[in-house]
Amino acid sequence: MEDMPRRHNPTTVDSLLESSEVWRCILQAVSDSILIVDGGGQICYACSQHPEIGEPADLKQFLDRVHEQDRRSISRTFRRIKRTGTPHTTQYRYRSDTDDWLWLESTGIPVSCGDEPNAPYIAVWTKDITERKKDEDALRAMAFHDPLTGLPNRRLFKEHLQQSLAQAKRRGGQMALLYLDIDDFKQINDTLGHEAGDDFLRLFAMRVKGCIREGDMAARMGGDEFTVLLPSVFSSANAEKVAMRIIDAVSAPWESHGRQMRTTVSVGVVVYPDHGDTAAALLRNVDMALYQVKGAGRNHFQLYDPHLSMGEADPFLSATFEI
Ligand code: GH3
Ligand code: MG
DSSP states (O other), X not given: OOOOOOOOOHHHHHXXXXXXXXXXXXXXXXXXXXXXXXXXXXXXXXXXXXXXXXXXXXXXXXXXXXXGGGHXXXXXXXXXXXXXXXXXXXXXXXXXXXXXXXXXXXXXXXEOOTTOSSOOEEXXXXXXXXXXXXXXXXXXXXXXXXTTTOOBOHHHHHHHHHHHHHHHHHHTOEEEEEEEEETTHHHHHHHHOHHHHHHHHHHHHHHHHTTSOBTBEEEEEEXXXXXXXEEEESSHHHHHHHHHHHHHHHTSOEEETTEEEEEOEEEEEEEETTTXXXXXXXHHHHHHHHHHHHHTTSSSEEEOOTTOOOOOOOTTSSSEEEX
């Protein structure tokens, strides 16, 4: 490969870089905001390309608009820059001129001027990263939610189960877990089509959510399997009541292409601490309880009972049927 021809004269570049006029042009042209703060915290230069960020008169005015939960991290970053003499970056929420919360990312760069020792100034280079944060939030939401129903997915459910369990243990209280499986769901897909199946899954999610309180959680585990987490119950009767409410709500008629349908659901129920004291034990036992309902004819709930044997299935008791 041929050497690239040198296009610049080092002496000219040096004198260019020494020209404050050149730097002023560059700073005013970049699309970020720049502040220069002296050792006493006074802002000695401010140039903002973001009208909504504005140009604070001093560091106090700037910090007043930073979200109170982020102020300590900003002070810590400033101290670190002074202590280490190296650049550091921090992200924080900032109240805009229009009173909206923006996400900003600032990099503080220690700079010295002339012969002054110990870099007495800090140049703060700030980008508006609000859109990037929104995209990250949307991606995070996608990673933890089921796209069809919008409900939390298995991953988020498992996190909440662990948290609820830990809280119940600390409180010495009880919590309940319901495992729901739609009866004969394959039949909806087979007779009405996959889209009707999807419509019913969305309707099912809404009906289940309508049966629980704020603080409780409904999640889709996959396919036609859902869970409901009741982080605080006083007795198994509370959980059974919710299970019954869900069974009633789900069995209300629904319509697909002018056809009136009715669909049922089976529910397994476990309560901590009676039916297990780990997430794995509760999940194993709730699955067993659900298996018992399916075996006993479906369209019902079953509180986990290790002594209960499986009944004979009655395929005509429940499922989806036209009415
Ligand atoms: P059972 O009463 O024993 O639960 O019988 P079932 O027909 O409901 O059987 P199962 O629960 O095993 O079937 C779940 C079916 O759900 C199988 C699969 O084709 C279908 N399914 C899984 N995910 C989706 C989805 O996102 N949309 C639709 N429409 N169908 C799905
Ligand atoms: Mg099913």
